[in-house]
Structure formats: C-alpha cells, structure tokens
Amino acid sequence: MKKYIRKNLIVIIIFVVVLLVENTAAIGVQFLKGDLLNLAIAGVGKQALYKGMFLLGAIILEIIFMYFEFISNNKFSYLCVKDLKEDLYSATLKRNYTQFNKNSIGEYVSKFTNEVETIKNDYFTCITMLIMFIMKIIFVSTALIFLNAKLAIITFALLTMPLYIPKLAEKRLQRCKNSFLKNMESFLEKLNDYLQGFELIKNFSIEEKIREKFVSENSKAMKSSYVSANTQSLVRTISACMSYFSYFIVVAFSAYLVFAGEFNPGEFFIAVNMIDQLSYPIIAISGCIQGIISVKDLNKNLVEYCQDKDLEKSEGVCINNFKESIDFNNISFSYEEGKPIFEGISMKFEKGKKYIIKGKSGFGKTTLMNLFLKYYKPDEGKIFIDNMDIQQINNIYDHVSVVRQDNFIFKDTLRNNLTMYENISDERIFQVLERLNMHEFANKDSLNMIIGSGGAALSGGEAKRLSIARALLREKDILILDEPLANLDNETTRVLEDEILSLKDCTIIMITHVLNEAKENEFDMVYSFS
Template identity: 30%
Template sequence: MKKYLFKSKSLLFLNLLFAILLSIIEISFAFVLGNIVDVSVTRNGLGFKKVLYIGIVLMASEAIISYLVRIFRGLFIKNSMASLKRDIFDNILFKDIASFNAQNSADYISIINNDTNLIEQDYFINILNSFQYISLFVLGTYSIFKLNIYIAIAAFAIGFIPIFIPMLFQKETGRRKKEYSNSLSNFTTKIKDIFSGFEVIKSFNIEEKIREDFNSSNNAVENKKYSSSKMEATVNSLSEFFGSLVFFVPLGLGTYLVLKGNFTVGGMLTSVQLMNYIVNPILNYSAIVNKIKGIKPINEKIEKIVEKNKVSDKGLEKNSLKNSIQFKNLSFSYNEDRQILQNINLNINKGEKVAIVGRSGSGKSTLLKLVLRYYENYNGEILIDNIENRNLKISSTYELISIIQQNVFMFDDSIEANIALYGDYTDDEINKAIINSGLLNLIETLPHGSKSSVGENGSNLSGGEKQRISIARALIKNTPVLLLDEATASLDSETSYEIESSILDIEDLTSIVVTHKLNQELLKRYDKIVVMENGNIIEEGNFYELIDKKGFFYNLYNVEKTV
C-alpha cells in the first residue's frame, strides 16, 4: 500500500508541511495561554494587550491552516483512492476468463467497495492523522523540556507504555479484521444472489427462506464487526488508562513545584496544555498503530490483486482466416474428475458452415470456449491456418472470432449501444445488423427506436429480443469466423429459422453452430454436421450422409422430428 501512499508525493509533502505548521501554532498558543495568566497575575496591562494580539493572530492563522489541511487531505485521499480502485479494477478486468470465474463476482464488488473503504479509513486517513500527532508530540516534548525538565522526565517515565499495548494485541486484531472483511464479502455475495434471482424467489414463493438466509448473513457481518470493535475497545481503553497516568503524574509534580514557588501559575497552565499535546498524540498514535496493523490482512488481500500482472497480450497478430481451423488430438477437463473432451480431431475449411449437434453435456459448448481461449490448459492443438491458437495475441483471436451465446448480458444503455458495444460503427452498419438479426420490427414499435433503453440487464426486453441484440452484436463485428452457442434457443421457430438462414447465406463466413433444433431445411445447407457424445466426435458428414448411415444422428434427428 506504500505505493499509493507515495504516489502523490507533492500532496503528501503538503499534508506533512501544514500538519507541522498547525502543530507549531497550537504549541505557541499553549504558551500564549500561560502568558495571559502570568500578566493577569502581575497586572501588566501592556503585556496583556500584546499577548492578546498574538493570540488573535494565532487563532486566525490556525483557522486558515486548518482549512488548507482539510483541502489537501481531501485531494490526497481522492487521488490515492481513485488510483487504488483503478488498479484493482484494471487487474480484475484484464484477468483471463478462467481466472475471473474462479472467484465469485461479488467478492470483486466487496473488495472495490468494502475493503477499499476500510483501507481509506484505517490506513490513509490514519497515516495523515499521524503527521499532526507526531509533530505535536515532537514539538510538545521539546517545549516541555525547555519549560521544566522535571515535569518532562516524569511524563516520559510512563509515557511510552500506551504505544506498546497495540503490539500485544496485533495478531488478534488483524485476525478479527480479516474475518470482518470476509463476512462482508459473503454478505455481498448473498445480496447479489438474492437480487439476481428475484423472479425465482417470487415464483417459487420462498421469501421467508430467503429472509432467513439474509438475516443469518446480516447477523454474521454485524457479529464480526462487533467482535472487531470489541477488540479495538479493549486496546483503546488500556491505552487511555495509561495515557491518563501520563497526564496526571506530571500534573501532580507541576502543582507541587508551584506550591514550592519554583514554578509560575502561567507556566503550570502551559505545562498542562503541553501535556495534552504529548498525551493525546500518544493515545491517538497508539490507536492508529492498532488500526494500521489490524488492517494488514486486508492490505495483503488487495495487494495480491493489484500486484498481479495483467494478462499480457503477446503473440502473433492475425486478422483473417485464409485456410482452415483444425482440432488435433484435443482433450480437456475442468478438473481431474471427468474428461469433457477426448481426442477431438476436426478440420473446418474457410467459408464452411458446420453444425455441432449432440445431447446436453456432450462437450459442444466447451469446444467453442476453447476456440475462444476461455481456457488454455487443454492437451492437443487448435490450429488457425496452422498457427496454434494459444500463440496468437488474445486480441487477434477476438478479431477473428465472434460468438453468439445463449445467455445474453445487456448493459443498462440503449439498444444501439448494446449492439455497437463502444465500437465506432456507421448508422448503415448498425441498421444492417438490426435487419439481419430480425430486430427491425421491434425497433419500429419503440418510440425512441434504437435509442430506446434496454433497462438493467435487458429488463425492458423479452428473452428473444435480447437474443436478437446478441446476434446483431456479433454480426456487426464482421469477423471471418462466427460461433453460435444455442443462439436461437429462446426464439420462436420462424424467427430462429430466418436468423440461422441469413447466417448461412453470408458468403466466406466460417460458422460453427451448436444447436438442438434439428430443422431439416437448415441442416441440409450445412457443409458438415459434427455429432458429439460424451466428449467424443462419433459421426461427421453432411445431412444426407448421416441419414444414410442410420447411426446416432439418424436416431437423434428422428426423436427431434417426432417431438
């Protein structure tokens, strides 16, 4: 976290400078108060006026510098937190898909919202507070030694005890802070799941069960928070007790010296005020040390994210398909329990239209994910024009290949923005994608046309309408290879037929289509139909060849036809 502490060095220096200036003014004011008492005791009118003027100047200066301290502190916090959150977000954003999916997305939300807030409060703000506490302590110490060495020695005889108290509880404080952070992450995950599945909750009438789950998670968070606060209360109370001793021992000695005539009343008042500038920084610094040490596990948690290198976009550049896509002896498993793909060998020539069919769980969608490099830990090869896909830049892979998926995510923006996805496309290109995806009828019925909002995750649209936007989104990229993963599953038969037919009409487009809809007219138009079962390719050929074979596809097709 030191990286972000020193990122705005000029602002950090200004915070330190004004903290010292503010401390000088406060120490000076302690002497002014003592002088006011002394001139009142001696009835020195001229001296009183002079001291009063100095006091007024000091108060005005304190107000101005206090304002500047708050301004520069706010700027420093703003810059540091923006930089920290930006680095966290960038490192999450540039993870590969497999790494991203290895952690619940709610954990990322909790880190950006909850953990960074803890870092701001318990780390950055406390570091800035420590500037003034340290400067007050140093200046106060120097001043009290100059004022009366006996009082100073008495203060420091027991003055450092509160500093060592947090060290005794550091490990336990850190453990409880980490537990609180983890409970916040779990709570965020729970809330995200509840709100994401709101329709399911309502339709299955499970509000009471969900309410119990929420209350359980909510109570767990608050219990962990209370546990952490309780430990802080113990540490702070012990520090305050010893801090009080630091204050009262020198106070008693000062009173004794005044009674003996070895000290003035004004000097006594000054020493009392200076003790505040010694005791309070000791107490506060003790609490700061406790919080900074307690936040260490969360610091480490965040540093693991921000210090991880982004996925480097290294490799060969390629923006066109000239010959073919080949799968050679391709095998893959998500874990050691079950092999998802086994020894896949397949050749797809440029411009070919290939349908992949088979029962659910046969490995069809996984095959497409490997083409898109969602996972790269496969055995065998995926060759694009005889270049291993993993040797290409990841950006080149996505320039070559688009995918239309069954599950569609919509940004809370316009239809047009969800099609273009921040790409620089002309109106003609957008309109062409709208027509080819079957969106035109929908657009014409909306008051704002393609500028109409889709709502949160497409809440203003039906499932079929969202699917059409997904299709338009892929078509507008105009990549040489198009993958469809059950893309028309939620569309009616007529629209599904029209869209799939329009894709088959695109010349030179290499398309790989995973489908359950075994429409005879469409299947006849595919150059190749690949039949998968249990992670293996068991049949391959055009429609007529597979029908004549009367094997697995023949039975699958007839079952679908009967249904």
C-alpha cells in the same frame, strides 16, 4: 500499499507543510494564552489587549490551516483508493476465463467494497493521522522543553507507554480483522446469489427459508464485526487508562513546579494545555498503529492479487488475420480429472463457410468452443488456426465474436451496448438493425435510450437480436453462435436464420438444436454428436 503512498507523495508534502503552519499557530495560541493570563493577573490592560488581538489572529490562522489539513488529508485518501481500485480492476481483467471463475462475483465485489474500504479506514487514513499526530507531538514536546526540560522528559516517558499496547495485541487484532473480512466476503457472496435468484425464490415460495439463510449469514458477519470492534475497543481502553494515569502524574508534577517557584501561573496554564494536546495524539497514535497492524494480512493479499505473476502474458505471437482453417485434432477434455466430457474429437472449419454443431444436452458442445477460446486447455490433442497451435497465439479474441445463449447487457445506452464503446457510425448501426428486423430501434433517439441491467427495457427476442447485432458490427473473421435461436418466436427465428445464412466473408460456427431441416441443409457442414 507503499506504492500508492509514493505515487501521491506530493500530496503528503503539501499535507506536512500545512501541518507545520497549523502547529506553529497552535503552539503560538497556547503561549499567547499564558502571557495574556499573566498580564491580566498583573493588571496591565493595554498590553493584555494587544496580546488578545495577537491571540485572535493566531486562532484564525490555526482554523484556516486546519481546514486545509482536512482537504489535503481527504485528497490523499481519495487518490490512493482510486489508484488501488484501478489496479484491482486491471488485475481482474488480466485473468482468463478459468482464473476469473475461481472466485465468485460476491468475492470480487467484496474486494472493491468491503476490503478497499477497510484499507482506506485502517491504512491510508491512519498514515496521514500518524503524520499529523507525530508532528503534533514534536511541536508540543519542543515547546515543553522550552518551558521546562525536566517536565518534558517526564511527560514524554510516561505518555508514550500506551504505544506498546497494540504491538502486544498484534496477533489477536489480525485474527479478528481477518475473520471479519472472511465472513463479510461470504455474506456478500450469498447476498449476490439471493438477489440474482429473486424470481426463483418467488416462484418456489421459499422466501422464509431464504430469509433464514440470510439471517444466519448476516448474524455471522455482524458478530465477527462486533468481536473485532470489541477487541479494538479493549486495546484502546487499556491505552487510554495508561495515558490518563500518566497525565495525572505529569499534571501533579507541573503543580509541584509552581509550588517550587519554577513556574508562574501563565506557564502552568501553558504546560497543562500542552500536556492536554500531547495526551490525545499519543492515545490516537496507539489507535492508528492498531489499525495498520490489523490490516497487515489484507494489505499483503491485495498487493499479491494485483501483482499475480501467473497473470503475466504468456510468450506467443499475434496473428493478423484468419486465412485458411480451424482444426480440432483428436481433442479430449475433462473437468478436474473427472469423467471425460468427450474423447478423440476432430473437426475442421474452413474460412468463409458455415457450420452447425449438434448433440445431446451435456455432451460439451459449448465446452468445445470454450477450448477454442482458450478458456481451458485440452487434456489431449491440439487446436490449430492456419496450422498454428492456438496456445501459441495471444490475440484469439481479436478475430472472434461470440454470441451466448444468455445475453449480457450493460446498464447503458443502446448505442454503447451495440458498439461496445467503439466508434461506429449511426448509418452502419441502422443497417445492421434493419437487417435483423429491429426497425423500431434504427433511430438516434432509440440509440441514446438507457437500457437497464440485463436488458430490462427489451424483450427476450430483442435482447437476443441485440447480441447478434453487436457481433455483426464487430466484423470479425469468426462468429460463434451458442444457441442463438433458443426461446424465440417463429418470426424472430426465421429472420435470424436468414440473416445468419446471408452473412458473407465470415466463418460461422453455430451450436443449436432448433434449426429446421431445410435451413440446416444450407450450411456447409453439420457436426452431430450423440
């Protein structure tokens, strides 16, 4: 996390400058109040009036720079959290399909919400608070030395004792924080499942059972939060007790100095106020140290996530285009050393031709294409593009468009869902929509309409055609269609069949089980597995 502090060092410098002015004004306020008290006791009204005016000016200056302190503090926290989230998302995007699926969506969401918020509160905020309190201690201690060196030494020695408490409780604080984060991550994961499975829950009338599971997960998460908060409260309470006891001794010593004639009433008044200002920062520093210690493991985990060496781009080459053929040579594959999904598969896909892959459910037709996309590595055999092993190619995705059976749609405009944020002319979009019998969407108003997550504003057939339309707009050499005709009405199926068969200058690999025999015969090759 030091990277983010260094990156936003200019904000820290501004913050320190603001604190210098604010603390100077604050110390001035205390001395002016002491002088004003002495003048009032002495009955010197005119001088007391002038002191009062200076005091008012110092108070106004302190308040103004206190506001600037808040602003610069917020700016630092905002920039660090923004940079951290950007790095987390970049690290997530660097993962391949297999690496990404090692974690659930809930775990990723937890990183961007719960874990980042914890770092913000217990690390970045604590860093600026530490700077603020340390500067306050330096200024007040200097002022106390100016008043009375013996008082300053006793005050500093006694009031710093609470700082050692968080270090003594370091392991327990870390355990409690880690337990809370783990349970909260599990809760978010389950919550995500329950919300995504809402229709299933209603259809099977299992609302009460799911509610019981939710209550159990929520109770576990909240209990760990409660235990963590109580541990922190206990440490802070012990620190506060030590601080107040020390404060009592220091005030008693200040009173002794008055009786000994070393302090006048104004100086006693200044000393007590200074001690007040010193005791709170020391207690607060204890809390800041406690917070920073508690997220030590979380800091390490997030940094390792962003700097994962396994995500570095492998050595290889980038191909400019697909020229001749894709060859599957004696491919065998199984998941995690289990029973093989398939063995000894060989296929050839020539440029510009159209192919069908058929087979019984569970054979692994989609897995074959996932091997080609480098989501997994074959246990045996190799896959080649133009006689080059795909494992040596870094830019497979630049030459392939994939349409899955499940059509993912962003909550965004229809235009952005079609173009995938590329600069494509409206005329080109309209042409593709017309070809896919989506005439009602071939206008600017429709392109600018917002579509809800998952295509809430579209029918199943429209969502399927949208997915195919954006693949066509991408105009890549290879188009993989995974069950593109599943769950569609006859008219939509006919339109898509004709459109797929009419495509030129594109190698098509279609996984399907619903194509009629007449259309099937128009493909160049059918690979059937049973």
